[in-house]
Amino acid sequence: MTQRLDGYCERLTVSVANERFIAPGELNDELAHLPVSDRYWLREVVLYGDGRPWLFGRTLIPRQTLEDAGIDLTKIGDVPLGRYLFQHDALTRDYIHTGLCDGLWARRSRLCLSGHPLLLTELFLSEAPLYLMDSREG
Template identity: 35%
Template structure:
């Protein structure tokens, strides 16, 4: 029984380093704006909005945001495209209290990149990146592979929390295999 509890907790643990991430490593560890980096790489970069809904956070999202797992948060899912292929699935969550003040419009970005908004303000603070190799038993894996023709055995993701005054937002970026294509 003790082993099960440990395995269950390990399933939700995010890492301080992207161990054995190989080809994805350079994408994962760069702590600059992913949007800016993708815009430099792809002349045809664009954001395709998928969903914006009020939902409960995924099990491993509540604690880093200091919200209760049963609280409703705003969830925004988008695909970032480059080379006319989806290269990143981005998942952002904002506690309701963060939708006031300076970030009141973040739920209405549409096809505008969130990264451009966050990195444009020098007062926005970002936590250290954390990493996870998502397996098919993780909710974000299922959300991301919906848009792929071939489903990989796993996907690498990184996440961090951005804050400004008392407002916070967690951004998780799931790197799709297309990011490795030339």
């Protein structure tokens, strides 16, 4: 998604809203999509295209994935997660679900990095190019 959004703006930036470890009790229905863990890395960001908020992203990573995947996803800072993850050959997608939430499109993907899962939820905000009629995409 990062690469696609890049094509709609001069500058794509990330604002990290929240990054921290959380306990399983702090998860909602997301827990059903992840293996049991004593804690999870939570990363919540907003992606901006030329200063306009386009996407809210929420990533949950079990501790075991952080330890076993061979890369430190807790230190990527303001780098878009997609830019960081999709440079690794060992990344696969188990599934992707899409739907509407209060009139906004959302999607949830379970990704695996070297066989270790993480959950990415994306909410496309009202100013996202997704909602614009674009002749380039028909």
